[in-house]
Amino acid sequence: MMVELEGIVCGSRPVGETSLLVTILTDSRGKRVVRARGALKDFRRTGAALDTTARSQLILSARGFADDGIPVVYQADLIDAHVTFRRNLERLLRALFLLEIVRLHYAEGGELYNHLATGLAALDRGKAGDRVFLWWFALRTLALSGHLPVLDRCVACGAGDSAGGGQRAPDRGATSVAIPAVDLVALSLSAGGTVCRSCAGRSDPAALEPLSRSILSTLLALAGASGRIVDPRAGRELSPREAMQVGVILRRLITWPVGGDVPLPALDTLQACGGALSHPYPGSE
Ligand SMILES: [Zn+2]
Numbered sequence: 002m003m004v005e006l007e008g009i010v011c012g013s014r015p016v017g018e019t020s021l022l023v024t025i026l027t028d029s030r031g032k033r034v035v036r037a038r039g040a041l042k043d044f045r046r047t048g049a050a051l052d053t054t055a056r057s058q059l060i061l062s063a064r065g066f067a068d069d070g071i072p073v074v075y076q077a078d079l080i081d082a083h084v085t086f087r088r089n090l091e092r093l094l095r096a097l098f099l100l101e102i103v104r105l106h107y108a109e110g111g112e113l114y115n116h117l118a119t120g121l122a123a124l125d126r127g128k129a130g131d132r133v134f135l136w137w138f139a140l141r142t143l144a145l146s147g148h149l150p151v152l153d154r155c156v157a158c159g160a161g162d163s164a165g166g167g168q169r170a171p172d173r174g175a176t177s178v179a180i181p182a183v184d185l186v187a188l189s190l191s192a193g194g195t196v197c198r199s200c201a202g203r204s205d206p207a208a209l210e211p212l213s214r215s216i217l218s219t220l221l222a223l224a225g226a227s228g229r230i231v232d233p234r235a236g237r238e239l240s241p242r243e244a245m246q247v248g249v250i251l252r253r254l255i256t257w258p259v260g261g262d263v264p265l266p267a268l269d270t271l272q273a274c275g276g277a278l279s280h281p282y283p284g285s286e
Pocket residue numbers: 155156157158159160196197198199200201
């Protein structure tokens with residue numbers, strides 16, 4: 002019995018003399034480690050289909066799916082090699098960032114798989130890669146995995162609920178959205194959303210991140226873009242300090258649901274390279 006599915010390669014490591022253990026985000030069966038026998042001895046068998054960031058069609062042994070073992074790869078065929086990542090280190094770093102945040106929140110696949118495939122393809126074709134794209138990608142990943150924070154009212158007392166403001170999807174091309182009339186001054190990670198000034202004063206400071214109106218309006222524009230890649234002009238009114246704070250907020254939102262202290266090496270490298278990159282992330286100058 003065989004299982005045929007599509008997947009995006011997250012990483013691999015050698016096992017034994019000639020085999021590879023490959024971590025794959027599959028389109029329908031969640032995150033899987035599979036064994037590619039002889040992949041190191043005979044590269045022609047799988048070619049680049051098991052390279053990190055490749056999108057591939059796979060035929061696997063059914064054993065391993067039912068018994069928590071490791072399925073064996075019988076065949077791996079490339080759908081998209083994302084070839085520009087091999088010659089553009091900045092793009093590769095960004096691609097690894099997409100992979101590392103999606104894998105943290107991966108469940109079955111489905112929409113989150115499509116989100117990752119779309120994001121990698123856009124990066125590969127040079128249609129995305131600015132910091133706003135990375136911010137949007139991170140927020141959309143949170144939305145698809147059920148961790149998008151409430152941004153249009155105070156989650157503690159409900160203020161702003163009937164203010165007539167609220168979160169609306171912006172028109173195509175819009176770079177900002179109406180922000181709620183209530184004074185939302187911080188994001189509470191433990192409460193799962195924005196809080197007003199008086200509720201912020203009663204919240205656990207360790208779980209709070211301060212928000213300016215520009216930051217809130219940028220986050221609303223990113224969230225409102227939903228499935229479309231956000232307009233790169235969103236967030237243009239942010240000061241360097243505010244852009245940095247957006248990066249800090251997104252990092253905490255990404256890691257909070259999985260216990261907080263998670264290594265994100267691609268994000269750290271992007272931040273460390275900062276100004277050396279043509280599109281710094283998250284806000285480094
Ligand atoms: Zn409140």
